[in-house]
Amino acid sequence: MKFFTSILVFIIFCGVNATAQEIRLNKIQKRIYTTKKLVKTPIIDGGISEEAWDIVEWSSDFIEKTPDEGTEPTHQTQFKVMHDAKYLYIAIRAFDDNPELIQQRLSRRDGFAGDRVNVIIDSYHDKRTAFVFTTTAAGVKGEEIATGNGSNWDDSWNPIWYTDAKVDERGWTAEMKIPFSQLRFGKMKEQIWGFNVNRTIFRKNERSLWQRIPNDQAGFISEAGELHGLIDLVPQKQLEIQPFTVVQYDSYPAEIGNPYRDGSDFKINGGLDAKIGITNDLTLDLTINPDFGQVEADPGAIALDGFQIFFNEQRPFFVENKNIFDFEFANGQDNLFYSRRIGRNPHRNSNLAIGEYAKEPINSAILGAAKFSGKTQNGWSIGVLESVTANEYAEIRGVNGTKREEIVEPLTNFFVARAQKDFNERNSFIGGIFTATNRNLDGNFSELHKAAYSGGIDFRHTWRNRGYYIEGNAIMSHVLGSEEAIEKTQLSMARLFQRVDATHVELDPTRTSLTGSGGRIEVGKQGGGNWRYNMGVVWRSPELELNDVGFLRQTDEIIQFSEIQYLWQIPTKTYRDINFQLEQYATFDFQGNQNNMQYKAEVNVNWINNWSTELGLGHKPLSYENAYLRGGPRWRYADKNFLYFFFGSDKSKKMSFTAGYIDRKTEETVNDLKKYIFKLDYQPFDALSISLNTEFEKIIDKTQYITTTDFGNQKRYILGEIDNQSLSTTLRLNYSINPNMSIQFYGQPYISRGRYSNFNFVNQSTAARLEDRISMYSQTQISFMNDVYNIDESLDGNTDYTFNKPDFSFVQFRTNLVARWEYIPGSELFFVWARGGVTFDDPRNSLTRSLRDQITNNKLQDTFLIKATYRFVR
Structure with missing residues (x-):
């Protein structure tokens, strides 16, 4: 490893000196477009022939970005930009000698299918962040927030704006009308914004840009051209209020004797979302009793290694502007803020006596949440989130009709504060984060942390035309709780302080707090020439704990990494x-x-x-x-x-x-x-797209962990040979009636089956050879009866210990059918049907039979809901 690292350091040193001049020579001069104030207001219908557009000049001379960077594109593109006090107006002329070949693919909003144009606006002019507005040749709109100088694109942002497109004999045209209230900018006599236009010719897989950006140039937003002429703009403070109502009906198999599972439920719910522009830079988002009924189900998964599984956030309130709160400090998904902790399923199940039944909450109700976020003109990126989840109770009924409540989740407050500051002409930043989780345990829930805090700082510095960089972070965590809670944390899979051969940690059942640290440092080359490389270190101390409002899979780890790339x-x-x-x-x-x-x-x-x-x-x-x-x-x-x-x-x-x-x-x-993977995408006609993704995985592991048991004064770590097969198929259908009305279907059957044989136990856990690491049970040592394995290891005729048959067959089926209608900009109507179920099948069955039985023979749960939203905009 030392030899490899030394070679890599030498390569980096040589590369820095050899390519510095090349990076400087590739600097492209900035293009400038000067807009003017309109005289007449155009009608946004996709046509650009109105005389209202005549007050400004066309700009063109696009340069190909891919596949052949720096050359003339197959077809040129023109645009105009003008404005009034409240809106920015953009006209696009996309020339095409074969208009009949233009791909007018309908899709849902943010579908990004077919021929399209992206208008990229860096109104902060921080050279790292941009608002991206997309119009396709079919008139479908899309929006993204680009961060990290173009390294991250978030399509969860849904501003109110107006667009349309038309195809004619010269190609296609588009018009955009973008409210200044949907952008963020400071107070200046003349605004100077970063600006670029990207054209995609879908059938040729060709992109061209108004402001050329060479492929070897590090950064994207920083290299955009500039938009001038925005004089005496009055910042438009945003005010949007969006109430919603949900009507839901659930149908499921009735359970005999269970008053809470009589076959159906009906409920009505309502809530409110609001967006308030505190300044034109900073926005306050509020939600009261949010509903996420139309959110797609999580994919099927099962973890044999014991570690928790990461699922992506899909709830709109937390997805929007998530980049501001993000603090990935290591590798993988480790993050100081993991919003799925807010509104999670309760920590406890109810304790039931014989003959009792319970109605248990599925998730913790979010009483309210607020986000204050944005970026100021002088380079401050700010995000503050506050959320409160309710005490959750299970309602329990006995056989004699008695009713009682049992608390299963305590009242919890979550707080996250995030900030970053740009400097050095936007080539560098330094930032920090603080999170706090506080629970009102009220003498109960001794197994949970009473409080958990984490904090960190991060930085990034680039130089030589952003071709080289160094970045890093350092974090700390502190959790408080009862002796039971802290002992549980020490025993968790992420730590396991009871490990028998660990000399640097030990289980202390009297502790009431833990304090840990972590971090990451990386240096590398990201642009200029054909070479790219990086190297760095990640660390997580044994006592680090983030899982109250963050995500942390494993601790007690130091990772050294390096990478080198060559690009043609x-x-x-x-x-x-x-x-x-x-x-x-x-x-x-x-x-x-x-x-x-x-x-x-x-x-x-x-x-x-x-x-x-x-x-x-x-x-x-x-x-x-x-x-x-x-x-x-x-x-x-x-x-x-x-x-x-x-x-x-x-x-x-x-x-x-x-x-x-x-x-x-x-x-x-x-x-x-x-593992075998096959994905098929098919668009039989412009309004319909079909996607099918199938994965099959087969693992044969001769030493799969099963359980730990006692054998006299010794511990026996029991393993077995597992034949684990998993099959999943995900089907998506999208039918777009028009750009504002669509029907979407999602379906996924998933099965994971494990069959065990050749049971053994650990002998010398670190031995080089398998036969030394384990000892196989002989036929005379192991017997099987009533789904239990009996072990007579000493061969004295008596059972020394037992373990249950570990075979399993986990089957999950999830579908989701959503009809969406944006009847006016920002206001939507959803019709949703969801069907699904989870079961454990007979492991002796084949995968296909288990799936068939789950879908056709088992009674599944159906959910029907209607959700209506209306966005009031000032």
Whole structure:
């Protein structure tokens, strides 16, 4: 590892000196468009022939971005920009010699399908953030907030604005009318905004830009042109109020004797969302009793390793502007703020006596939440979130009709504050975050933290035309609670302080707090020439805990990583571009043990016919896991080699596909994996799109953990050989009647089945050979009766210990049909039908039979709801 790191440092040093001049030479002069105040107001119907547009000049001379950067595009594009006191008006002329080939694909809002134009406005002029407005040739609108200088694009933003498009004999045209109230800018005599226009010719997979940005240039928003002429603009403070009403009916299989499961439920709900412009830079978002009934169901998943599963946030209130609150401090999904903790399912289930039934809440009700967020003209990015979830009670009835309540979740307050400050001509920033979770335990819930706090600072600095960067962060956490709560935290999968061979941590059942730290530092080259590289370190101390309002999968880890890439960015007769990269990482724990070492090579090719190929090869010569035996000794995995291969067809065609294969082989075939992926996209006509994604995975693991038991004065860590097969199919249908009315269907059956055999127990957990790591049970030591395995390890005729049959077959079926109508801008009507169910089937059945039984033989739960919103705008 030291040799590899030394070589990489030498390459970086040479690259910095060799390419610095090249980066400076590639600097492109900024283009400027000067807008004027309109005299007449145009009608936004997609046509651009009105004389209202005659007061400003056309701008053109677009340059191709992909596939052949720096050349003349197949067809040119023109635009005009004018304004009045409240709106920005933009006209687009997209020339095309073959208008009959223009792709007018209808889709839902933010579908981004077909020929389209993106208008990119950096009204903050911070050179890192932009508001992006998209119009397709079919008149479908889309909006995104681009952050991180173009590295992150968030389409959850849904402002009110107006657009339309038309196809004619010269190509197609579009008009946009954007309220200044939907943008953010400061007070200046003349506004100077970053500005660019991007045109996509879908059938050719070709993009062109008004302001040229070379492919080897680091950054995107920072390299945009400029919009001038916005003089004496009066900031428009935003005020939007959106009440909603939901009517819901649930139908499900009745349970005999259960008064709470009589076969159906009916309820009416309501709430309010509001958006208030405190200044033109900063906005206050409020929600009271939010409803997320139309949100798509989470995908099926099952975790055999014991660690928690990360699911993406899908609830609109938390998705919008999530980039402002984001604080990813390490690798993977680790984050100081994970909004799905707010409104989570209750921590407890009710305690029922014989003959009692309970009506338990599915989620904690959010009494109210507020977000104060935005970015000021002088470079401050600010986000403050406050939310309160209610005491949640299970209602319980006995056989004699008695009724009582039992609390299952305490009143909880969540607070998050985030800030960043740009400086050094927007080439650098420094920021911080603070989170707090406080629970009103009221003498109850001794297993939960009473309070949890975390904080961190982050920074990023770029230089030499943003070609080089250094970034990092450092965080701390502090949790408080009863001895029971803190002991539970010490025993959790993320920590396991009871590990028998750990000398740097120990379980202390008398503690009432834990304090931990973590962080990340990375340096690298991100632009200029053909080389890219980076290296860095991540660490998480053993006592770090973020899971009250953040996400943290594992602690006690130090990761060293490095990567080097070479890019072929000039198309040839064979390919459009190629990306080849080498990666290396190593992990250690805070005791000094090296737990992992991995090397990987990957190549991505975009072929000249718009097909793509991805190939990766990897080798893992060292692999240990501290948590595998759930508090037992450190476990050694077999050495691994892996390969993955994906290829896909031209996505601009009516039908396209992606196929993939992943293969992992281990020494002594201890833990082998094969995975097959196939995705099909089909658009039979412009209004209908179909997507089918199927994945099949098969794992054979000879040492899958099952349980831990006592054998005299010893611990027995019991393992078995698992044949684990998983199958999922996700179907999506989108039918767009017009740009404001659509019908969407989502369906996913998922099954994961595990069959166990060849049971064994741990002998020498870190031995190099499998036969030394484990000891197999002989036929005379193990017997099976009534779904229980009886072990007579000492062969004295008496059962020494037992464990339950671990075989499983988890089956989940989820569907969601949503009809959406945006009857006026910002106001919507939803009609939703959801059907689904979860069951555990007989593991002896085949995967297809289990799926068929779940869908056709089992009675599923149906939900019908109507949700109406109306947005009042001032």
